[in-house]
Amino acid sequence: MTTVAKTEDGTESPYALSHLDALESEAVHIFREVAGEFENPVILFSGGKDSIVMLHLALKAFAPAAVPFALLHVDTGHNFPEVLEYRDRVAAAHGLRLHVASVQEYIDRGVLKERPDGTRNPLQTLPLTEKIQSERFDAVFGGGRRDEEKARAKERVFSLRDEFSQWDPRRQRPELWNLYNGRHAPGEHVRVFPLSNWTELDVWQYIAREGIELPQIYYAHEREVFLRSGMWLTAGEWGGPKDGETVEKRRVRYRTVGDMSCTGAVDSDADTIEKVIAEIAASRLTERGATRADDKMSEAAMEDRKREGYF
Amino acid sequence: MSTTTTEALSATTLLRFATAGSVDDGKSTLVGRLLHDSKSVLSDQLEAVQRVSASRGQDGPDLALLTDGLRAEREQGITIDVAYRYFATPRRRFILADTPGHVQYTRNMVTGASTAELTVILVDARNGVVEQTRRHAAIAALLRVPHVVLAVNKMDLVGYEERVFARIAEEFTAYATELGVPEVTAIPISALAGDNVVEPSANMDWYGGPTVLEHLETVPVSHDLAHCHARLPVQYVIRPQSADHPDYRGYAGQIAAGTFRVGEEVTVLPSGRTTRVAGIDLLGRPVDAAWTTQSVTILLADDIDVSRGDLIVPTKDAPPTTQDVEATVCHVADAPLTVGHRVLLKHGTRTVKAIVKDIPSRLTLDDLSLHPHPGQLVANDIGRVKIRTAEPLPLDSYADSRRTGSFILIDPADGTTLTAGMVGESFAAPEPVKNEADDDGWDF
Numbered sequence: 004m005t006t007v008a009k010t011e012d013g014t015e016s017p018y019a020l021s022h023l024d025a026l027e028s029e030a031v032h033i034f035r036e037v038a039g040e041f042e043n044p045v046i047l048f049s050g051g052k053d054s055i056v057m058l059h060l061a062l063k064a065f066a067p068a069a070v071p072f073a074l075l076h077v078d079t080g081h082n083f084p085e086v087l088e089y090r091d092r093v094a095a096a097h098g099l100r101l102h103v104a105s106v107q108e109y110i111d112r113g114v115l116k117e118r119p120d121g122t123r124n125p126l127q128t129l130p131l132t133e134k135i136q137s138e139r140f141d142a143v144f145g146g147g148r149r150d151e152e153k154a155r156a157k158e159r160v161f162s163l164r165d166e167f168s169q170w171d172p173r174r175q176r177p178e179l180w181n182l183y184n185g186r187h188a189p190g191e192h193v194r195v196f197p198l199s200n201w202t203e204l205d206v207w208q209y210i211a212r213e214g215i216e217l218p219q220i221y222y223a224h225e226r227e228v229f230l231r232s233g234m235w236l237t238a239g240e241w242g243g244p245k246d247g248e249t250v251e252k253r254r255v256r257y258r259t260v261g262d263m264s265c266t267g268a269v270d271s272d273a274d275t276i277e278k279v280i281a282e283i284a285a286s287r288l289t290e291r292g293a294t295r296a297d298d299k300m301s302e303a304a305m306e307d308r309k310r311e312g313y314f
Numbered sequence: 315m316s317t318t319t320t321e322a323l324s325a326t327t328l329l330r331f332a333t334a335g336s337v338d339d340g341k342s343t344l345v346g347r348l349l350h351d352s353k354s355v356l357s358d359q360l361e362a363v364q365r366v367s368a369s370r371g372q373d374g375p376d377l378a379l380l381t382d383g384l385r386a387e388r389e390q391g392i393t394i395d396v397a398y399r400y401f402a403t404p405r406r407r408f409i410l411a412d413t414p415g416h417v418q419y420t421r422n423m424v425t426g427a428s429t430a431e432l433t434v435i436l437v438d439a440r441n442g443v444v445e446q447t448r449r450h451a452a453i454a455a456l457l458r459v460p461h462v463v464l465a466v467n468k469m470d471l472v473g474y475e476e477r478v479f480a481r482i483a484e485e486f487t488a489y490a491t492e493l494g495v496p497e498v499t500a501i502p503i504s505a506l507a508g509d510n511v512v513e514p515s516a517n518m519d520w521y522g523g524p525t526v527l528e529h530l531e532t533v534p535v536s537h538d539l540a541h542c543h544a545r546l547p548v549q550y551v552i553r554p555q556s557a558d559h560p561d562y563r564g565y566a567g568q569i570a571a572g573t574f575r576v577g578e579e580v581t582v583l584p585s586g587r588t589t590r591v592a593g594i595d596l597l598g599r600p601v602d603a604a605w606t607t608q609s610v611t612i613l614l615a616d617d618i619d620v621s622r623g624d625l626i627v628p629t630k631d632a633p634p635t636t637q638d639v640e641a642t643v644c645h646v647a648d649a650p651l652t653v654g655h656r657v658l659l660k661h662g663t664r665t666v667k668a669i670v671k672d673i674p675s676r677l678t679l680d681d682l683s684l685h686p687h688p689g690q691l692v693a694n695d696i697g698r699v700k701i702r703t704a705e706p707l708p709l710d711s712y713a714d715s716r717r718t719g720s721f722i723l724i725d726p727a728d729g730t731t732l733t734a735g736m737v738g739e740s741f742a743a744p745e746p747v748k749n750e751a752d753d754d755g756w757d758f
Contacts, residue, residue, distance in 0.1 A: 018573075018605050019535050022328035022407045031597065031609035032568040035549040039622045039663065064609070066598035067562060068554035149398045156397040163729070172395070176731040177425040177646045181568070182660050182722045186729025200409055202400045 023209055030197040031064040032181060033160060037142045037195055038071050040185040044142035048074040050086035051260035052217055053146030053198055056206055059215050060197060073100040077131045079123040079262040080107030081241040086260055089218040102138060104130035121242045122265040132168035135192055144195050150202045160199050166190035204283055211276045223256045223274040234267030327535045332411040332426035334450040335436030340467045344436060344505040345412055348527065351512040354401035396422045405531045420694040421646040424734055427457040432533055434463045439472045442482045448489060449679040455493035456642060456740055458716060461533050462490060463499050465526060470504040474517040501526055544572025545718045546626040547662030552611055564595060564611035565620055570717035573605040579629040582620050583708040588629050589616040623664035625708045635706040642740040643699050645691040647732045652690040657732060658724040659703055667704035674698045711738030
């Protein structure tokens with residue numbers, strides 16, 4: 004859908020794209036470049052809103068043909084059941100192959116060790132990078148946005164990773180015009196971020212405009228949670244609550260979807276998309292600041308994890 | 315929020331702009347103020363900055379920490395790479411390419427300017443137009459950024475005097491106009507005190523123009539691109555081969571310039587075959603016409619051979635194809651570009667083998683003089699090159715089309731992006747430097 008945007012001198016230019024149309028067109032261009040230049044791309048799909056928007060854009064980019072990519076999910080073992088159900092349903096509905104890299108399996112095999120703080124987010128890196136290597140994926144789409152975090156503000160749309168999946172911010176290729184450089188040696192791969200230029204609000208406005216279905220945990224609902232490090236976490240077998248932490252029923256919603264051990268819910272009455280958009284537009288906290296424990300570990304937590312191969 | 319407001323929000327336009335300024339011109343402060351005063355800095359980000367500033371024993375929050383995202387940058391207190399920032403007002407949404415001002419990072423300003431529709435060039439009111447200002451203006455002109463804003467900063471330190479501003483604005487505008495910059499808007503500001511950045515200044519009632527933000531909100535976006543020569547680089551061929559669409563064969567791409575209409579006669583380059591546009595799908599929905607920068611799928615009336623890398627153009631307005639490229643380039647890699655270098659050239663969706671035949675001149679940005687036959691271009695150099703390609707390319711002049719007049723050179727050995735190229739004449743070479751090599755077989 005194209006919205007005719009008004010130019011600010013009062014005259015209507017039928018040729019100026021609205022900001023959502025411009026972002027959509029750019030993202031579609033990125034998907035098609037990857038389809039044209041790579042042998043074996045995959046879309047990282049967590050069932051979170053950014054990856055859902057990515058899949059929606061990919062469906063539009065190749066319509067009426069099928070999306071020429073598989074999906075890949077890194078399952079921490081502490082995922083929200085509603086999100087896993089959504090993931091499987093959507094993959095099946097579009098006839099897409101779903102690869103799963105399992106953190107639990109790595110822990111069971113003794114390759115990874117549970118951390119004392121119980122968070123499994125940093126543990127995702129090894130299963131992810133080994134799956135990329137074993138399946139020989141040469142392009143991996145991620146839903147990362149530059150507005151999320153200042154290390155991500157420096158991220159290219161096409162981001163080359165070495166054979167160890169490492170990101171070296173000092174050796175990034177300059178990205179000029181819309182001429183993306185996808186060259187890579189065997190063993191290397193390129194992380195691709197079609198939503199680089201989107202903000203959290205853009206994502207929500209686009210979900211509203213396109214009528215995209217999301218897992219219900221994004222909307223306000225009653226849930227049993229307990230307070231840890233200033234965040235409302237969902238009680239569950241993953242290891243909470245501990246002694247001294249008490250469960251209570253609150254009306255909450257999630258702004259991001261990730262590992263249950265480190266993704267916090269926010270108090271909210273926003274049970275429709277219009278209310279969610281209003282809430283985000285008025286929020287004084289970034290989505291990561293509000294809901295992610297792992298980013299608070301150090302000033303360079305995200306940069307350090309990205310260097311190792313995390314998104 | 316009502317649905318009406320949601321629609322109003324999504325109907326705003328998007329402006330991509332870049333900032334340029336020397337180290338102490340106050341660029342970080344200006345960027346910080348635009349983000350802060352448009353309420354794009356959220357409290358947890360500000361708290362993080364305050365925490366780190368305090369731990370280093372600084373008195374107040376160091377706003378540069380908002381924009382310097384990498385360890386090395388924080389350790390050295392400098393910005394080493396382009397970062398992209400996002401903010402919005404009710405009238406428009408902005409993508410800011412925040413580019414470092416150091417001389418050695420010319421390539422970063424080129425990177426930021428390549429997608430920008432507007433550049434803000436900062437000068438210190440006490441120093442006026444300096445070498446670095448001229449360099450920034452030259453890059454904006456080379457990259458043909460449609461709108462240039464001169465922000466004369468630190469007006470508070472020159473007593474908010476009109477004649478100081480007027481002298482700098484006049485000198486800069488004369489210089490920029492000579493370079494071919496189509497539009498200069500000069501604004502006297504104090505980024506630190508907030509004069510004329512978001513709010514009009516009470517200290518400079520002699521100034522009747524817009525504030526920086528007001529100008530960013532009202533400058534026309536993509537105003538003439540829909541009327542340029544129409545160009546569609548084919549990215550991907552869509553062939554569902556499904557029961558519902560057994561014969562569908564669509565050519566997908568983002569329209570680089572101009573407008574395409576159903577029924578129009580088109581030519582596919584480089585083959586030169588001609589047919590008609592039978593249909594246009596705009597992301598799954600049929601439309602009668604589509605224009606830059608929409609991503610579309612075009613259906614053709616005849617079953618002719620078209621693949622990724624081809625360019626679809628109106629038959630009556632086709633660019634010439636050539637294997638000999640003359641261009642102004644900015645070298646962006648650490649290893650030099652030399653005559654005889656074998657490279658890959660990516661233009662639109664087509665990547666071809668190429669060889670650097672000659673480097674007739676290197677540009678000295680400080681005074682725009684040409685250094686003939688430099689032998690090589692090193693990182694951050696801007697120069698003229700002549701390139702022979704293995705296959706013919708349909709090239710527009712960069713002056714006509716920033717998208718189909720631009721290319722990158724890639725190192726075939728390791729994939730490094732070497733060079734940013736702009737086809738055709740530039741302000742920098744009004745008189746082509748005479749090259750003896752021209753006479754032995756290469757006909758440019």
